[in-house]
């Protein structure tokens with residue numbers, strides 16, 4: 001079924017979204033704060049104002065810098081009867097507040113998190129998370145599915161943002177760890193491209209620990225059948241700091257996890273494994 005789709009925000013991501021809709025033959029209208037961005041997008045008609053863009057389609061996808069930009073955009077226009085799908089990166093609270101504001105104005109709201117970079121849009125490996133109005137999501141699943149593999153994660157509109165940030169936090173941990181490994185091994189002039197041959201299989205093997213971690217976290221039983229105790233890991237950990245200093249490499253990325261492991265041991269949980277650090281992470285942070 002062909003739809004009218006509007007994309008508000010034609011930055012790097014918005015352009016990729018609009019292109020995916022237009023390519024599939026949906027009547028696509030684009031709008032961008034700075035005009036002229038739809039110029040080289042085949043099949044995308046650029047609207048002169050937000051109001052015109054919103055009038056053009058029942059489905060309005062928005063993807064701009066942040067939520068305050070989203071609020072500015074919708075400030076004065078009539079959105080009643082529309083389905084707003086907001087793919088702007090934000091927090092669960094921002095998504096819930098926007099949902100309340102949008103639904104109070106007679107529109108349906110779906111929040112989304114794009115787990116992909118623009119060139120991936122339109123391919124199955126582009127993961128897009130959605131939450132909010134199930135009905136709205138289901139009415140437009142055939143359109144949103146063009147962006148990648150869509151997953152509806154729940155009716156709480158904040159969930160997509162929560163899962164998005166959770167997944168990104170895992171990415172930063174993985175990438176940070178890999179960069180640390182490149183720096184440490186590279187202190188002996190090992191080319192990163194050579195070291196990759198060890199790093200990638202190692203990381204793949206380590207992913208194998210996650211199902212057991214997940215079971216421990218769900219059951220709250222962190223102490224049975226542990227093969228790598230925190231007390232042992234904490235003992236060996238200073239080797240990182242000594243080696244880093246001797247090799248002339250910074251150790252900043254390793255410090256925080258060490259502090260958490262030490263605290264867990266000091267709290268009497270040295271016989272548990274690394275999964276139990278999640279218990280400490282569940283305590284509120286005092287850092288802004």
Ligand code: NDP
Pocket residue numbers: 009010011012013014032033034063064065066068069070072073087088089090114115116117118
């Ligand atoms: P860009 O910097 O390329 O584009 C930002 C867009 O926001 C532009 O269209 C800009 O308009 C618009 N904008 C900024 N402020 C306002 C405002 N006050 N009113 C109206 N429009 C405004 O960013 P991306 O397209 O890459 O990112 C967009 C969203 O997608 C972000 O939330 C980002 O986190 C998310 N995202 C991006 C990914 C990526 O790899 N690029 C990956 C996953 C998510 P103008 O042209 O006029 O400045």
